[in-house]
Amino acid sequence: MFKQLYLGELKKLFSLKTAIIMLVLFLAGYAIVGFSMNAVSELSITNLGSEVEEGSAELSNVIRVSESEAQIHLGVNRTLLENAEKEKKELGFKYYTSFLSHSDSIYYYKSQIAIYEYIIENELYDTDIVYYDSTLFALNFLSGQNAGGYAIVMLGVFSFLLTIYALIIGSGAYANEMKNGTLKIVLMNPITRNQLTLAKLLAILTLISAAFLIVCATIVSISYGLYNDAEGKFVYVFNALKAFRAGPGFAVFVGILDVYLSVIMYGIMSFFFGTLTKKRIWGFVIPYGFSLTATLAGLVGIARFWPTNVTSVSGFFGVSGNALPGGNFFLSLPLLIFYLGGMIAGTFFIFNQRDVA
Amino acid sequence: MGVVLEVKNLTKVYSSHKGLSRAKTLRAVDNISFEVHEGEVVGFIGPNGAGKSTTIKMITGLAKPTSGEIKICGYSVDKNHVEAMKYVGGVIETPDMYGDISGENNLKYLVTLHPRETMVDINDPALSLLTKKEIDKKRVEDVLRMVGLWERRTDLVRRYSLGMKQRLGIAQALLSKPKLLVLDEPANGLDPAGIIYIRTLLRKLAEVYKMGILVSSHQLSELQLMCTRVLVISNGKITAEKNMDELAQDETGAHIITLVTDRPQESAEFLQTKFGLHPQIEGSQIKLNTSIDTGTITKELVLAGFNVLGVNIEKVRLEDLFMNATKEAR
Numbered sequence: 001m002f003k004q005l006y007l008g009e010l011k012k013l014f015s016l017k018t019a020i021i022m023l024v025l026f027l028a029g030y031a032i033v034g035f036s037m038n039a040v041s042e043l044s045i046t047n048l049g050s051e052v053e054e055g056s057a058e059l060s061n062v063i064r065v066s067e068s069e070a071q072i073h074l075g076v077n078r079t080l081l082e083n084a085e086k087e088k089k090e091l092g093f094k095y096y097t098s099f100l101s102h103s104d105s106i107y108y109y110k111s112q113i114a115i116y117e118y119i120i121e122n123e124l125y126d127t128d129i130v131y132y133d134s135t136l137f138a139l140n141f142l143s144g145q146n147a148g149g150y151a152i153v154m155l156g157v158f159s160f161l162l163t164i165y166a167l168i169i170g171s172g173a174y175a176n177e178m179k180n181g182t183l184k185i186v187l188m189n190p191i192t193r194n195q196l197t198l199a200k201l202l203a204i205l206t207l208i209s210a211a212f213l214i215v216c217a218t219i220v221s222i223s224y225g226l227y228n229d230a231e232g233k234f235v236y237v238f239n240a241l242k243a244f245r246a247g248p249g250f251a252v253f254v255g256i257l258d259v260y261l262s263v264i265m266y267g268i269m270s271f272f273f274g275t276l277t278k279k280r281i282w283g284f285v286i287p288y289g290f291s292l293t294a295t296l297a298g299l300v301g302i303a304r305f306w307p308t309n310v311t312s313v314s315g316f317f318g319v320s321g322n323a324l325p326g327g328n329f330f331l332s333l334p335l336l337i338f339y340l341g342g343m344i345a346g347t348f349f350i351f352n353q354r355d356v357a
Numbered sequence: 358m359g360v361v362l363e364v365k366n367l368t369k370v371y372s373s374h375k376g377l378s379r380a381k382t383l384r385a386v387d388n389i390s391f392e393v394h395e396g397e398v399v400g401f402i403g404p405n406g407a408g409k410s411t412t413i414k415m416i417t418g419l420a421k422p423t424s425g426e427i428k429i430c431g432y433s434v435d436k437n438h439v440e441a442m443k444y445v446g447g448v449i450e451t452p453d454m455y456g457d458i459s460g461e462n463n464l465k466y467l468v469t470l471h472p473r474e475t476m477v478d479i480n481d482p483a484l485s486l487l488t489k490k491e492i493d494k495k496r497v498e499d500v501l502r503m504v505g506l507w508e509r510r511t512d513l514v515r516r517y518s519l520g521m522k523q524r525l526g527i528a529q530a531l532l533s534k535p536k537l538l539v540l541d542e543p544a545n546g547l548d549p550a551g552i553i554y555i556r557t558l559l560r561k562l563a564e565v566y567k568m569g570i571l572v573s574s575h576q577l578s579e580l581q582l583m584c585t586r587v588l589v590i591s592n593g594k595i596t597a598e599k600n601m602d603e604l605a606q607d608e609t610g611a612h613i614i615t616l617v618t619d620r621p622q623e624s625a626e627f628l629q630t631k632f633g634l635h636p637q638i639e640g641s642q643i644k645l646n647t648s649i650d651t652g653t654i655t656k657e658l659v660l661a662g663f664n665v666l667g668v669n670i671e672k673v674r675l676e677d678l679f680m681n682a683t684k685e686a687r
């Protein structure tokens with residue numbers, strides 16, 4: 001019985017028209033972005049090349065140090081960390097407020113320390129070490145014309161389409177049937193409301209996951225088809241605590257994880273708010289509003305708690321990354337589970353209590 | 358006769374919050390109790406806003422009662438929801454369906470939500486051999502034919518007329534061979550032929566399948582000819598309950614007689630002088646509200662040389678009952 005319910009919801013939520021429109025947008029967008037990205041990256045190769053010659057490799061996330069240099073860097077970063085921590089104490093809550101979302105400096109220095117400790121521990125002197133930084137990394141990856149960088153940038157660009165698709169699917173799951181009155185004929189059957197909510201939830205997750213898989217598979221296979229993997233010794237830092245080595249594929253993996261968590265968040269948010277307000281439009285607008293107001297949340301110092309920010313847990317696998325002031329993997333992950341769990345439980349609860357006609 | 362629906366002390370209070378003003382409460386259904394037995398067609402009559410739809414929504418589990426209990430074939434709608442829902446089918450307020458797919462596909466989807474055991478008569482060896490899919494397919498065809506939509510089954514529902522939607526709604530309600538059928542104003546939007554069709558269908562369902570049927574309406578004339586019993590609801594309370602045969606027996610009072618004669622004006626004058634009546638002339642029709650036997654009236658007219666082309670008699674007892682029982686509301 002539940003299987004039939006689930007398949008029914010899948011059919012209701014899936015619209016071939018929407019899927020085709022999204023697919024066309026994706027492919028057309030891919031052609032345009034891909035083409036212009038090539039042009040940009042060719043430009044940046046020349047630019048970056050000249051900058052490096054001038055000795056200002058600020059943009060680079062490549063470290064090459066001798067033993068003594070490593071010790072110096074370690075010492076400098078420890079001092080900087082101490083200063084930053086002092087400054088944080090003085091600032092109090094102000095530390096968490098920022099006009100534009102900026103990354104946490106304490107987090108950054110701790111990551112640097114972890115990297116140099118790793119270099120010293122493993123005696124990785126006088127060799128190129130690429131450390132992962134979710135923003136810098138993509139840029140440098142791109143300038144090197146390699147598969148991973150290309151994939152990460154493309155994922156970032158097209159996560160927008162996936163978000164829209166998640167909002168379309170989630171927002172109407174309950175609200176549409178309420179508006180059309182078709183909920184009456186579904187609920188008059190020998191099923192419980194919880195079963196129907198669960199069927200809807202699973203159908204939403206199935207559809208957005210399928211869309212996500214199509215987009216990811218396309219991007220990753222094109223990237224790896226066009227370019228080779230980047231070379232070098234790749235170092236990641238987990239939550240500014242400990243550095244570890246993994247291949248460039250790990251960067252792509254965390255990029256994918258990021259997009260997936262965010263798409264799931266939008267899908268569930270839109271389901272929840274569409275159900276709560278009984279209006280599809282609110283299921284669409286409110287989650288989007290959360291992402292638009294993330295900057296305002298930064299202004300009042302609560303950016304690290306913001307629902308649309310806690311999905312970027314991949315940022316905690318690098319240096320600075322997306323770590324907002326006070327940000328922490330062990331804060332983001334429980335919050336993510338709390339928000340998703342709360343909204344799912346809320347949807348079940350609301351659906352169960354309500355008069356549907 | 359088995360009880361298919363048992364409603365006990367059912368109450369629904371709506372509270373509406375508007376802005377900052379204090380919440381207003383409305384007793385849409387106020388402590389009502391009644392039963393529906395198998396094979397019975399019960400009319401649920403009341404003016405607009407009386408609480409008919411609210412009652413029906415609670416029976417079908419779509420709205421939660423404030424207090425009271427509802428049992429379908431002995432199963433509580435609240436406590437034993439899934440079991441209770443196996444035995445009920447209905448159309449509530451408007452016959453809403455998925456507009457972008459055909460009528461047949463609507464039913465094909467909905468029929469999958471019913472378990473096999475409610476769809477098959479265990480005593481029917483022919484059916485017990487079929488797979489669930491085959492049973493579903495057969496059932497969809499059966500109900501489509503029953504409501505006369507078989508020829509139009511592949512049309513998109515949004516292209517259906519309101520009457521066709523009503524029929525599809527009834528087809529949907531019949532999918533699981535329910536013991537209790539609840540229809541909320543099924544005659545809405547139907548032409549006279551459609552009303553007659555539904556009336557005949559409902560009577561057959563009650564007769565042949567022993568379904569208990571609860572059918573609401575705000576118009577008496579629709580219910581008069583198909584019900585075995587009527588409940589009158591007004592302001593959320595049941596104010597009268599009568600069996601139709603009881604009504605027929607204490608038939609002593611008035612009729613509304615509609616006559617069509619070749620010379621309406623002259624026949625009206627004749628009736629006025631002969632019987633002291635006050636006939637109303639509407640086009641070629643003469644309407645009389647009288648307790649004089651119809652046979653006597655037509656006989657006298659014919660003897661006086663008028664040509665009586667048509668006679669229609671309407672019992673006004675139910676009308677009276679309705680008017681009295683809803684007086685308070687007006």
Ligand SMILES: Nc1ncnc2c1ncn2[C@@H]1O[C@H](COP(=O)(O)OP(=O)(O)O)[C@@H](O)[C@H]1O
Nearest residue numbers: 371373385403404405406407408409410411412
């Ligand atoms: N969801 C609701 N919220 C508030 N009041 C309602 C709601 N549904 C119905 N009502 C009110 O309850 C009363 C009964 O309505 P209803 O059962 O639809 O009447 P009927 O079907 O007999 O015309 C009406 O006064 C109506 O305005």
Ligand SMILES: [Mg+2]
Nearest residue numbers: 409410450541
């Ligand atoms: Mg109504």
